[in-house]
Amino acid sequence: MTLFVNNLTNIDASIWSPQRGLSGISWHVDVELDGELGEDGMLFDFGEVKPWIKSRLDAGLDHTLLVPTQAAGVKIEECSEGLHMAAELPFPFELRAPRQAFTLFPWGEVTAERLGAHLSNELSKRPPPRVEAIRIRLREELADGAIYCYSHGLKHHEGNCQRIAHGHRSHLRIWRDGQRDPELELHWAQRLDNGYLVDDADIVDPRRNDDVMRVRYRSGQGQFQLQLPKEHCHTLPAPTTVENIAAWLAHQIASSTGAHIRIQAFEGIDKGALAESRGKTTAA
Numbered sequence: 001m002t003l004f005v006n007n008l009t010n011i012d013a014s015i016w017s018p019q020r021g022l023s024g025i026s027w028h029v030d031v032e033l034d035g036e037l038g039e040d041g042m043l044f045d046f047g048e049v050k051p052w053i054k055s056r057l058d059a060g061l062d063h064t065l066l067v068p069t070q071a072a073g074v075k076i077e078e079c080s081e082g083l084h085m086a087a088e089l090p091f092p093f094e095l096r097a098p099r100q101a102f103t104l105f106p107w108g109e110v111t112a113e114r115l116g117a118h119l120s121n122e123l124s125k126r127p128p129p130r131v132e133a134i135r136i137r138l139r140e141e142l143a144d145g146a147i148y149c150y151s152h153g154l155k156h157h158e159g160n161c162q163r164i165a166h167g168h169r170s171h172l173r174i175w176r177d178g179q180r181d182p183e184l185e186l187h188w189a190q191r192l193d194n195g196y197l198v199d200d201a202d203i204v205d206p207r208r209n210d211d212v213m214r215v216r217y218r219s220g221q222g223q224f225q226l227q228l229p230k231e232h233c234h235t236l237p238a239p240t241t242v243e244n245i246a247a248w249l250a251h252q253i254a255s256s257t258g259a260h261i262r263i264q265a266f267e268g269i270d271k272g273a274l275a276e277s278r279g280k281t282t283a284a
């Protein structure tokens with residue numbers, strides 16, 4: 001017998017890609033379980049499947065940086081913070097963070113298909129009673145308009161969002177003077193795509209006049225430090241929560257268009273924040 005649960009949970013993380021650099025991802029998790037029915041006529045109670053799978057994903061790769069250690073230019077070594085990752089392609093990148101902020105794979109590339117097969121294998125090693133095999137499928141949310149992938153870290157978060165390089169794949173909706181504006185949505189989604197969002201309070205030596213963004217903070221899980229070219233970063237005047245991202249976008253877009261802007265910013269799948277800003281009115 002096979003039991004299935006579609007959209008059992010989501011995974012939010014970032015991937016290091018030699019083509020795109022640091023890229024946020026959000027995946028739906030679909031699950032199939034094979035096995036024998038018990039006397040109760042069930043393979044595995046739906047009410048228990050969800051916490052069983054979710055707790056394993058949450059304790060593993062969720063909110064980590066997924067690193068293909070065989071990719072060109074990637075180096076990993078131990079350091080006082082935990083692990084030091086350095087990469088050269090497509091741009092120089094360095095991350096020092098506690099070990100639990102990384103998931104390392106001895107691969108050249110991390111893809112949803114490969115990761116789904118890997119998770120299926122891992123979870124099938126110690127299955128619950130009567131379950132013989134577990135298959136995991138990871139899939140992106142269908143795009144309904146503009147989408148962008150970003151990475152960030154929230155040093156004040158008590159959970160795993162404090163990790164400096166995790167991310168999301170998110171819709172962006174913009175209303176300009178009351179009307180949805182798909183062109184503006186696409187423009188801003190492209191501008192932010194594969195970017196790193198920084199709280200200006202976390203920038204090391206902000207007056208240093210070079211092309212490198214250095215970000216550092218200490219939070220509950222330890223010391224985090226990251227550096228990458230400034231051209232891949234967007235600086236906010238506050239922690240990069242989705243509430244502040246929505247407010248920052250509303251302010252930026254209202255200032256540049258002079259229009260009344262309403263933003264619906266998502267953080268991954270199906271949740272986010274709304275914010276509005278009025279463009280400056282010029283005196284007659």
Ligand SMILES: Nc1nc2c(c(=O)[nH]1)N=C([C@H](O)[C@H](O)COP(=O)(O)OP(=O)(O)OP(=O)(O)O)CN2
Pocket residue numbers: 010012058063154157159161166240241242243267
């Ligand atoms: N009000 C807010 N709460 C949280 C924010 C935020 O911006 N505003 N951000 C985060 C983290 O960035 C985190 O990445 C969100 O991920 P999520 O998967 O939703 O968090 P959980 O793991 O707690 O939820 P699941 O149900 O396990 O998916 C956190 N909170």
